[in-house]
Amino acid sequence: MLFTLSVHASNPLDADAEAALDAYLLLIGQDQHQEQQQLERVRTQLLNSPAYGSQTRYLAMQVLHHLSYDEQETWEPALIKLMEHARAHPSGDVMSEALATKIYALLRQDDLNAAYKTMVELELFLPNAEQPRVRYFAHNLLGTIYLRDNQFELASQNLHAAMEAVIETEGERAGIRRTHLQSQLAQLYADMQNLEQGLELIEQAISGAKIYLPDHLPEYYLSKGYIEGELGLHEASIQTHYQAIATAHEYGYQGIVLLSLNNIGAAHILLNQYQQAIEPLKQALALATELEDELTLQLIQMNLGYIAVKQGSVDQGLQQMRQSIEYFRQHGRRSDLERFLGDFADALQHAGYTREEAAVLREQRELNRELFTAERERTLAEMQQRFQAREQAHRIQRLEQDNALQERTIENKQLQNRLFLLATLAAALAGVLMWQLYRKVRHINRRLKEANKQLEFQSLRDPLTGLYNRRSFQQRMAKRWQHKEHRHQGEERDALILLDIDFFKQINDQHGHAAGDDILVEVAKRLQHSLRHQDQAIRWGGEEFLLYLHRIKAKDLNALVERTLYLLAEKPFQAGGQSIVVTATAGFITLPFADISEEQLNWEKGLQLADLALYAGKARGRNQACGVTGLKVPLETLISGFDQQQSISLEQLECCDVAGPEVQRHPLSS
Template sequence: MIFFLRTARPPLPVFLLWLSAAFCCVLLTPQAFSIETDPQLEQQLDEYLNSLGQDPEASSLQLKAMEQLIQPGTAPTSVTRFHAMRVFNFLYGDDEAKLTDALEQLITFARQHPSPDVMGEALATKVEVLVTQGKMNEAYQTIVELESYLDAVKQPRIRYYANNLLGRIYIRDNQFEQASKHLHAAMEAVLETDDGRTDIRRTFLQSQLAQLYADMQNLEQALELINLAIEGMPDSIKDHLAEYYLTKGYIEGELGQHEASIQTHYRALKQAQQFGYQGIALLSLNNIGASHILLHHYDQAIEPLQQANELALQLEDEYTQQLIRLNLGYIQVMQGNYDHGLQQMRSSIEYYREHGRRSDLERFLTEFAKALNHAGYHVEEAAILREQRELNKELFQADRERILAEMQQRYQAREQAHHIQRLEQANALQERTIENKQLQNRLILLAAFATALAGILMWQLYRKVRHVNRRLKEANKQLEFQSLRDPLTGLFNRRSFQQRMAKRWQHKEHRHHGEERDALILLDIDFFKQINDQHGHAAGDEILIEVAKRLTQSLRQHDQAIRWGGEEFLLYLHRIRPKDLTTLVERTLYLLAEKPFTVNGQPIVVTATAGFITLPFDDIPEEQLNWEKALQLADLALYAGKSKGRNQACGVTGLHVPLTDIMASFDVEKNQPLTLQQLKCTEVAGPSVNRA
């Protein structure tokens, strides 16, 4: 459903952004560690951190006064911590020039005193600066070096800070396994401390892990962790309970525990109103209404949604206000006030078409189509579904390309970092060789031995370079393979199908004659959004995987199954007689619907709607009507099946008009849409099913 909003933290002053995320990571008692520190400097740094939220200008002066405490013999770990504080002072004070100088000074000092603790804190600081500046490739290069020191760091303060930072970065990058590893390492570091802030750090980490597990759809463990965080929250941070309850309510909603979610969001609302967190109050009210909608308690949903609407007006949050109006319109439709409710939903949809994120619009169109279906507006429903499907295809393709590009960038960043390390090793080897040559005039025998040793090292370096190159080629092959496959189902993707059709054209396979033709079958799983809403996204993924298996089992050796996008699949059949095509389509509908899918021990009936067509189509040469245009005809047939009730297939077998009359319809700019009246179609019914 569209109704739940993601949890969000209350806004903080700009200068305190780092404090809210990293203060728990830095403010530990340095005197408790075995690493040598400077007690006086450490005490002043603690006082500086405690005063940050009170007077930023006075805190900056206090930090500048600390420079007098730094002498040539001051402990490097304390000096490093001081330099890190200066970096963050300039970072969140928006002083770019001083930030660059301070960061360079920090890294230079660290490399002059390269203990794991010094390097760990300096490199972690650099990573946080680069991430804040949006320089993710440089950040990942630095992370490679940081992780090489991290296991040897002794101070829990630094291990906590670095691991918590890396955990948050990997969550942001959807690398959940890496994020989990670092957040648990941060928790181990917390358990090594026993001071006034230990409980605060533990509570903060439990909340972070709960968010991580929720993102990974490990909802039961996420709920357990957020409950532990709430139960163990120290009194000193009770004013943050609203945020924790908001997270808990969201997780309960994802688990389908809507009654419990409503109660939890009321707790979040009470805390938010008490401490003035209006953003959390807005989210809580909307989520309370959303839970009632999911429970079909429409009358009970109206009041919290109206309160949310008033608060959104006060906050001038038009984006959330339009979502609330969309929910209220949906309720009116479900209660029988079709015209007024649909008009209100249309107004919000138009707003999101102009101002909204495309991913949000795609979800909102799905719910709008459901409202139209309930009201019996099937023609408009078909048009909205078509718009949603086209937008879904665009988003799926864009997301896939983005993921591949990011994978390649991350891989290149890590390889570049490793390459720099190899160059440094090579430079060290070259310097050693020069030193040996300087001794050659005095010790010829020693020089010969050094030359032989250098040759052995060069040979080992050469072998290592060959090994790295070989691994790089293997990685590139694996990346190429992944770019042709859907990561969830293992089926071919759009790119692989486009390559196959290009080879088919190049090898003139489209020019075969006789009774046999190639064919395209475009299938869309019916009511897939409801499956996700009722059973969860993990169940939806299992359904997609099982659908892919069943489709693959029905194909012949030279046929191909493609995940076309979201819950849409494409079957390419190589040389089949048209009279056999109808039989195969019917068998495919039965293959999906006759046997329920089992997810978590619960049977789920799954049906599909399809459109199909032959290649070449109606004896029209493919030079005039290629596979892409034929697929558009099949797509129109699919939507015809959707508007007629789903669980069926429509096949395009010919034209009622000359080909020249419909050619303009394939040009989007001419705005002459195809109509079913121009096409000859045949219908194939799916099996009778009981969705209850």
């Protein structure tokens, strides 16, 4: 049964028990036996006590104590007892503390759906919580969950509410909580690419940790070094990572030492200080070997191989990088492999291995597309799952309220069944309530339909640029086929232009990911504004864009491609307060292609040919376009290559080249 928040509005506490529980907090992590003895003292103090607020805190501490020592057979009964106690005394503070404890326990068991449902109920009671300690506990927990879930607005609201609660408290615990929240908020702002504010907060957290949480200093220094690196403050980042190493040695955190040594080497590489990078990387190599951390060991080998290439030992360095790349193909995360392929391509470009560079860039592009699609599908699935979980929780609450209402109606009828007039009135009231319930259901259904429409819209748009995404384009081409638009004749044809921003990884490395995102948004705007209403601009994945042109004369296509290259390169982009010259490389093709019907060579195969042309442009120096205009081999040979998944070479195709404008490229991109 769902209780209203007006019941038991007060929340009596026992001062001695509260002091004893504060003392218990200081024992956590030191000695399990002493912790249990202190909790037993609190239990004795609260025997027959009316202070159910303190009783709630004690029962919650029991659950957390058993969870911390993985005592499965004791924490579950303790949680049941806590929730029974809270339901009997449902004030805002009691229910908020009990429900927050339950959420924490569910998260420890990886029961995310149950945790999301419980969050709905917690958010109902939390506005009525009065104790700062309870508000801190609940809001900090909610903020941490939303931060992990990349729901930045909700994370910010809850973490700042937790900070407001801390401001109302005093003593050592307030300092500990404030320091922890500063580190959480620093992570939030770093994830949101608000790096300057993230740096300011992590510096505040470090100052607090020196007083209250010295054993957290290595972790905080590591976070600060990462944020400084993202800001391009590589020299400052190096010094901060050395501080992380010094404090990590003090507390025996070898993992942080390893990460910081590798980050120091990477920072020196970004500063082109290759000789200075070698010594910390060698130290990291020895430590990774000692810790049997094969993944980090291969990453370090990758960095050392890159340095060898830059210092002239080309064959040795490339061989070392090839071995690490092969390891990541077999054992690493695909997201890491995609990033490392970019570094490998840079080394190949420096060495002049253009053919292998083109192959590596192609592999990176395909992997980027797969990751982009998988991440989009995962995000949509999680959004739908969370929506369903929260909607189900709301539905359960409404049913509980309706059941409670029906029970009270039945009781009233039993007491007043001899009075016909009152019975009639009760029936009328019931009809009104049913009508209101019907209206509520209709309102909820409308909201659900609106939410589904919003999800459908989001599934067809790229969240960063607002352009159509791959799925939207595939739907467009399916309708085009269904309506037989692919069969139009005459001089006009449809066309596909596949563009890739040149040296985009180097833009991210030098100017930061926020600047890279700004450039992607501005590229999208320029492309969108250059198209006709019947055309379509698509973010195909990463830094790659696709233009679909509906009915254009073949003789006008080259001029349009050239105009697009100039549109991007002639006017520098403004990002992060800096002026950045951006060029692109493109591959293009008409549909149908070379008077070959699309029943024989459809748009997917045409796009593969445009992609091949794009990579030819990359290998020839970028800032240009290559168009596929015809075949040098019989059509059957080309189709056989597609069907048997054989490599198709540019020598089999007739092509035309379109040059981009002369530009003064950034030094790192030359």
